Amino acid sequence: MKHAAAGLLLAGAAALFTSCAAAQYPDRALRLVVPQAAGSATDAVARILAPEMSRPLGQAVIVENKPGGALTIGIDAVAKAAPDGYTIGMGPIGALAITRHMVAKLPYDIERDLQPIALVARGNMMLAVSPSLPVKSVKELISYAKKNPGMLVNASSSNGSPGHVAGELFKTMTGADIVHAPYKGGAMAINDLIAGHVQLMWESLNSISPYARSGKVRALAVSGARRSPAFPELPTIAEAGVPGYEASTWSGVIGPAGMPRPVVEKLNAAVNEAIRSPLFVERFALIGDEPAGGTPEEFADTIRRDAARWGEVVRRSGAKID
Numbered sequence: 001m002k003h004a005a006a007g008l009l010l011a012g013a014a015a016l017f018t019s020c021a022a023a024q025y026p027d028r029a030l031r032l033v034v035p036q037a038a039g040s041a042t043d044a045v046a047r048i049l050a051p052e053m054s055r056p057l058g059q060a061v062i063v064e065n066k067p068g069g070a071l072t073i074g075i076d077a078v079a080k081a082a083p084d085g086y087t088i089g090m091g092p093i094g095a096l097a098i099t100r101h102m103v104a105k106l107p108y109d110i111e112r113d114l115q116p117i118a119l120v121a122r123g124n125m126m127l128a129v130s131p132s133l134p135v136k137s138v139k140e141l142i143s144y145a146k147k148n149p150g151m152l153v154n155a156s157s158s159n160g161s162p163g164h165v166a167g168e169l170f171k172t173m174t175g176a177d178i179v180h181a182p183y184k185g186g187a188m189a190i191n192d193l194i195a196g197h198v199q200l201m202w203e204s205l206n207s208i209s210p211y212a213r214s215g216k217v218r219a220l221a222v223s224g225a226r227r228s229p230a231f232p233e234l235p236t237i238a239e240a241g242v243p244g245y246e247a248s249t250w251s252g253v254i255g256p257a258g259m260p261r262p263v264v265e266k267l268n269a270a271v272n273e274a275i276r277s278p279l280f281v282e283r284f285a286l287i288g289d290e291p292a293g294g295t296p297e298e299f300a301d302t303i304r305r306d307a308a309r310w311g312e313v314v315r316r317s318g319a320k321i322d
Helices: 001-023 041-057 072-079 093-101 138-147 161-172 186-195 207-212 261-274 280-289 295-315
Strands: 030-034 063-064 089-092 114-123 126-129 152-156 180-181 198-203 218-224 249-256
Touching: 001 261, 030 041, 030 072, 030 295, 041 063, 041 089, 041 114, 041 198, 041 207, 041 249, 041 261, 041 280, 072 089, 072 093, 072 114, 072 249, 089 093, 089 114, 093 161, 093 249, 093 295, 114 261, 114 295, 126 138, 126 161, 126 207, 138 218, 152 161, 152 186, 161 180, 161 198, 161 295, 186 207, 198 207, 207 218, 249 261, 249 295
Parallel strands: 030 063, 030 089, 152 180, 152 198
Antiparallel strands: 089 249, 114 249, 126 198, 126 218
16 A cells, blocks of 8 residues: 555656646757758748747747658657657658658657647649750640650659659659659759759749749649649649649648647647748748648648558559668
8 A cells, every 4th residue: 555655646746747847848948850951841941930939939949950861860859859848840741641651660650759749831842844854834744754764853852752752643643754863952952953964853832932933943833732822823733734633742840759738739839829920921922831730639630641642652653762
């Protein structure tokens, strides 16, 4: 009885300590891990989000880039962090719904080891080609690819990225023979697209928009289910000749599993407040992405749904980490 009573006392004390710590949270700066390189689409979102999150939290939110490993290095750092709310991360669709189907053994289990906090943004990718490529529409691209099998190279920001699997989906739906070339970040891939070293690319609007507007790359279409407000003149790929094609993107904030629920709720509230801020809304309107928001449970549902969808695309295409 004495041992049982002591155990209950210790459990009660631990719960009280956790409750007090959560009530005082946060009392120091937070680390926001980005599993991609500086200048990438996810990094751009994080750097708009971080200062806006810091206002409701009352503490600095510091962006830390941990690229590599097909997005797994940064996500692993979050999964293995102390579940105290001081290390959180950006969870893009590539890391949470795509690479799990392409990496033989992840160093973490997405459902078991990660806590979804809030969806931050939804967006489109742009299908763009090098100005040196003699095509000006999606139909012309398909025709050129079929006449020149294996001669076109699709650059992507990394293996397992949305740009990678968007290209694989395009290939399976059109029969086009296009080679994939993964880069270590979207910025390097865009530079090679501009230079004509690669011929086409699916890339997030928030990364490639300035180059499309300036004419350094030629925009053909957007990848989502509807046109982008930032480029209303651009058709969707489905409208432009590939019926049923859709490859939307999203990114959200995640943390390690085991975080106290009050901490998760504070972070969720901070994200939802941040994405309603005038600066966030203004910056996103320029690039065509849309602030998302919602509950941790809604974000978890999005991850599960899109993981199932992209798993089927990966299996059907035979795409792998190459």
